[in-house]
Each structure stands twice: as structure tokens, then as C-alpha cells.
Amino acid sequence: MTVKIIGTGRGIPENIVSNDDLAKIMDTSDEWIHSRTGIHNRHMVKEEGTTALAVTASKNAMKKAGISPEEIDLIIVGTVSGDMCFPSTACQVQAAIGAVNAVAYDISAGCSGFIFALNAAYGYIMSGMAKCALIIGAETLSKMVDWNDRSTCVLFGDGAGAAIVKGVESEGGVLAVAQHSDGAGGDVLTGKNRNVRNPLIDNKEEVFYLEMEGQEVFKFAVKMVPKCIQEVLEKAGKTLDEVDLFVLHQANCRIIESVSKRLKVPMEKFPMNIENFGNTSAASIPILLDELNESGKIKEGDTIVFSGFGAGLTWGATLVQW
């Protein structure tokens, strides 16, 4: 048996905010943002939340996979920006789509959330604990950034992507997985919760925002992502030359260009959509995957490396034969 991605979908907010729109409300420019990140536009929610985007992505993925909600026995959502602390986004999605036979929970792994969800689903299915999983990356980071901090708020966008992952009797599918965490390095990218407040301590109510040491995150990503890609290839006995596509977390075009250079693999093998979406954290890989799948850029038999990296610190990769 192997584990295959049999359907993908995305849920994208209608509203588009361009760099020029941002330049009207803060001291920035299209030139500054685009030259450093590759971003021109990002989508942003107005009315809907993370769950609504996740539900749209899930329905699209189920439709493309041709499965009913009752067939899903596992739902995992990678998110750091759910609408509620609890119930989880995954449980809310379960209710909305009627996946009555599923166990559902969220994973907090920052921008690695979708890869960790995919790898977890792979483990569940291979061990016989599940047969058919719905995995999702969904974020509304626009509510978590400090709109007075131009060095972070211009980088992010909202969106969701989903995939149906099923155990099938066939060749290919997931060939190998790799995943890592380094909690000691986690201070460079944080989103704090509320202060402790209770009858013993009267801390004042404060709102915290996403905080990032951009250059440290950059160094972490360009060091660990190539290593992780090599690791997953070694596990499967494959070489870089055999890979058709490298679908990486869309944090920043310069990170992706550095990874391509370090691996000595041409940029043509690194598809990007950051120009139109910004950094959508855990949602970026499944959104890009759905676009590639829909436009026919992925063909049966293609060898694809997925790799995510982000808060935690966390990073991981999945090698798939489509």
C-alpha cells in the first residue's frame, strides 16, 4: 500500500491588497516590497475567518478527489490563526462539511503546518489508524500582524489550501518524509498569547502581534531547507536530478532562490506564486499545489519535493511520486 494525494483545493479571500494600496497607508513602496520578497499582492479577509477559508478549500479538494465527507476518517489542520482557541479549526471544518466519521485536530507548527499534517496523515494511514485524511493549511495572519510595523505587515496574506490523502494499492505516492524542530531557536519568530491574568496576578490586558527577526529567519531557512531536502531524497534513494518540482513554503522569493542556488537546481523547478498571495504561512504550500494541479503543471509519475519551514522553529519535507 502507498499513500497518495488524490485531490487538492483552495479557499482564497476575494479582496486583493496590492503593495501600492499599502503605500497609501504606510511608509513603504512596491519597489521595496517586491525587490526584497517577490510580493506584489496579497488576499485579505473582511468578513470570513480561517474556518470559512478552510471549509471552501476542503469542499474543493473533496470534489476533485470525488469522495464523500463520510469517507474521511482524519482531519488535520495546520494553523496558528484559528478563529477560536477551541474548538479546533479541524473540528469546525468537520461540522461544516459533515465528516461525521473523522477524528479532527489542529497542529501548531507555523509555516510547516501543512507538511507536518501531511506527514502525520502518512503515518496514520501506513499504520492502519486511518484510511482517508483531509489535511489543510489555513491562516488569516492579517489579524495577527502589527499594522504599524511595516517590516512584517507587508509580508503576509490570508488563505487556505487542502488535500485529500488516501491509502491506495498502487506504486508511488509518498516515498519518504523528514521533519525537525528546534525549540531553542524559536525566539526569532513569535506570536504571543494573552498575559497571565487571574486572582493571583493582575497583569494588564495587552495585545501581542507577530514578531520576527527577518534576517535570522532567512539564515535558518536557507541552511535547514536544503539539508532537509537532501535527507528526504537519501531516505528514498533518489537524487536531486530525479526531482521534477520543488514546492516550497512561499515565504520569500529570495529564500527560494538561495535554496535553488545551494542545491544547484535551476529556478524553473521551483514554482512560485508569492507574487499574488504573499506569505500565507501553513496555507502557502497547498495553495500552490492546487494551482499547479489545476493548471496541469503536475503530471502523473512526477517526482515532487514539498518543504516547509517556520515558527518553532520547525521544518520538514515530503517526497511524493504523483
Ligand code: ACO
Ligand atoms: N517598506 C520600506 N522600508 C522598510 C520596510 C517596508 N515595508 N520594512 C522595513 N523597511 C526599512 C527598515 O526600516 C530599514 O531601514 P533603515 O536601514 O533606515 O533602518 C531597511 O528597510 C532595512 O530593514 P531590514 O529589516 O533590515 O530589511 P531586510 O533587508 O532584512 O529585509 C526581510 C526584510 C524582507 C523580511 C528579510 O529579512 C527577509 O527576507 N527575511 C526572511 C524571512 C521572511 O521572509 N520571513 C517571512 C515570514 S517567516 C516564515 O514564513 C518562515
